[in-house]
Amino acid sequence: MSQFSYVVQDARGEAISGTLEAGDENEAVAALQSKGYFILSLSSNDTKTGVRQGASSKSKKVAQQDLIFFSEQLSTLLTGGVPLVRALSLLGEHTSSQGLHEVVGAVTQDVSRGTALYKALAKHPDIFDTLWVSLVQAGEMGGQLPKVLRQIASYLAAQAELRGKIITALAYPAVLAVMSGGVLAFFVVHIVPVFAKIFKQFHIKLPMLTQMVVSTSELIVHHLGLIIFVAVGGYMAWKSYTSTDAGKIAKWNLIFGIPFFGSFIKHIMVERLLTTLSTLIESGVSILNAIAVLEGVFASNIIFQMALSGIKVDVAAGKSISAAFRKSGVLPPLVTEMMFMGEESGKLPDMLQTMSGFYRLQIDQFTRRFTAIIDPILVVGIGGLVGVIVLAVFMPIFKMSTMGGH
Numbered sequence: 001m002s003q004f005s006y007v008v009q010d011a012r013g014e015a016i017s018g019t020l021e022a023g024d025e026n027e028a029v030a031a032l033q034s035k036g037y038f039i040l041s042l043s044s045n046d047t048k049t050g051v052r053q054g055a056s057s058k059s060k061k062v063a064q065q066d067l068i069f070f071s072e073q074l075s076t077l078l079t080g081g082v083p084l085v086r087a088l089s090l091l092g093e094h095t096s097s098q099g100l101h102e103v104v105g106a107v108t109q110d111v112s113r114g115t116a117l118y119k120a121l122a123k124h125p126d127i128f129d130t131l132w133v134s135l136v137q138a139g140e141m142g143g144q145l146p147k148v149l150r151q152i153a154s155y156l157a158a159q160a161e162l163r164g165k166i167i168t169a170l171a172y173p174a175v176l177a178v179m180s181g182g183v184l185a186f187f188v189v190h191i192v193p194v195f196a197k198i199f200k201q202f203h204i205k206l207p208m209l210t211q212m213v214v215s216t217s218e219l220i221v222h223h224l225g226l227i228i229f230v231a232v233g234g235y236m237a238w239k240s241y242t243s244t245d246a247g248k249i250a251k252w253n254l255i256f257g258i259p260f261f262g263s264f265i266k267h268i269m270v271e272r273l274l275t276t277l278s279t280l281i282e283s284g285v286s287i288l289n290a291i292a293v294l295e296g297v298f299a300s301n302i303i304f305q306m307a308l309s310g311i312k313v314d315v316a317a318g319k320s321i322s323a324a325f326r327k328s329g330v331l332p333p334l335v336t337e338m339m340f341m342g343e344e345s346g347k348l349p350d351m352l353q354t355m356s357g358f359y360r361l362q363i364d365q366f367t368r369r370f371t372a373i374i375d376p377i378l379v380v381g382i383g384g385l386v387g388v389i390v391l392a393v394f395m396p397i398f399k400m401s402t403m404g405g406h
Contacts, residue, residue: 002044005030007085007114008037017114028083030294042083068156070104075149085112103127114393116140130277131155138284148283155279159272162360163406166268169367173374180382187389192217195393206396213392248302256303264366269304270331271359272297278352287321288312304330321348 002024007017016037022028025068028042070091077087085108092104103124110120118137121128132152139148196214199206206214220227241247276297280290291312298304307330314324323340325331330337336353342351 004042004044006032006042006083006226007112007119008032018182020089024231029083042086062097062099062103064160066100067127068114068153068160070095070100071149071156075146075153078149083119099127112280113340117145130293131280134289135283135284138280140190142284142285151279151283155275158275158360162268162271162363164362165367171342171372172371173378176375177382180378184382184385184389188213188217189221192389193221195396201397204396204400206345207392207399209388210392212394213389245302249367252301252303264363264370267359267362267366269298269301270335271356271363273304273331274335274352274356274359281352282349287315291315 001021003021004025004030005017005019009130020028022031025044026040032042073091074087077090082090086109088104092101092108095101097105104126105109105122107117110123111117116137118133122133123134133150135148136145139145140189142148163396170266192213196217199210199214256266258265273294276294277290280293281287285293291308291386295305295312296307298308309326310322311324311328311330314327315321319327320340320343321337322343325339326333338351338355339348342348346349352396
């Protein structure tokens with residue numbers, strides 16, 4: 001028989017340390033799990049395994065894919081009975097992400113001293129946001145940490161997939177627009193001035209279209225510094241205004257009011273809200289805490305954040321979540337009605353998932369349609385502008401050739 005030292009959490013989330021005798025590590029794990037304990041660390045007193053020390057957390061960016069892999073692998077290791085500290089240590093040492101390597105090292109140290117995992121993660125908000133912390137806390141308190149970690153991985157993967165589709169749909173049109181704009185700028189800055197000088201030498205009266213193109217070219221060429229200064233000044237003024245609450249509200253109302261794009265952006269917001277809320281509730285997070293987490297998730301969108309703040313007050317006062325959302329007006333009536341049906345049937349998370357899937361489908365359809373429509377529009381639009389410039393340049397030439405013929 002060997003003696004093992006352990007640190008575990010009981011059903012209330014309190015850390016307990018002690019020693020026990022067992023034939024091997026698997027027997028020790030089984031003995032502790034049979035008592036309902038969640039194993040933080042377990043080591044033999046004969047050959048004690050140390051936790052990696054000296055890791056310090058710096059605010060380094062961690063790729064979303066690395067976080068997905070981390071949560072999936074941690075869930076797998078814990079499901080297999082590997083103690084939490086050892087699982088964290090293994091994942092921290094074998095990750096290819098330097099930022100995650102350092103953060104997980106610091107988290108491992110904290111957990112090995114008896115700190116709850118969610119509290120250890122909360123010390124690194126740049127990597128593990130309030131969503132992570134709340135879900136992990138619910139998993140630890142409910143004894144469902146492996147399951148919750150798997151849900152986190154699924155949530156992050158779904159959001160990453162959606163973001164990837166949107167970026168893919170917008171990338172080609174953006175590149176095409178930049179290249180076309182470059183060609184247009186080259187015509188205006190380099191080609192038009194050359195012909196403008198020729199026209200001046202012949203003292204001919206320019207057609208109105210040609211005069212407009214030449215005047216635009218001269219304005220850009222001779223007053224480029226002033227144009228840049230005005231543009232930068234306008235941008236700084238806009239940034240200053242949108243740093244205020246009134247400016248933030250105006251900005252988001254403007255975004256949501258953009259024809260064609262406004263509803264698309266709002267669909268993205270609604271999908272994210274529904275998916276996040278579903279994941280939180282399904283993981284055991286209370287409604288009030290879930291709404292508080294959503295406030296953090298939508299910190300950059302003051303309209304949604306203010307609505308969620310009001311919803312939290314209403315829910316705390318005893319109002320149902322569907323009624324609170326209906327009152328806020330932040331979600332379409334169909335969604336709030338489905339919420340009500342989910343509450344009545346006791347299947348709110350399932351109903352939220354169904355609605356988030358509907359919005360995900362809408363977003364996917366939009367991106368495919370947008371890609372199919374925007375390419376010919378850009379080609380025709382930029383081609384038309386270039387054609388106008390070419391026509392404006394050649395109209396005086398045709399006039400000069402006619403004069404020369406007489």
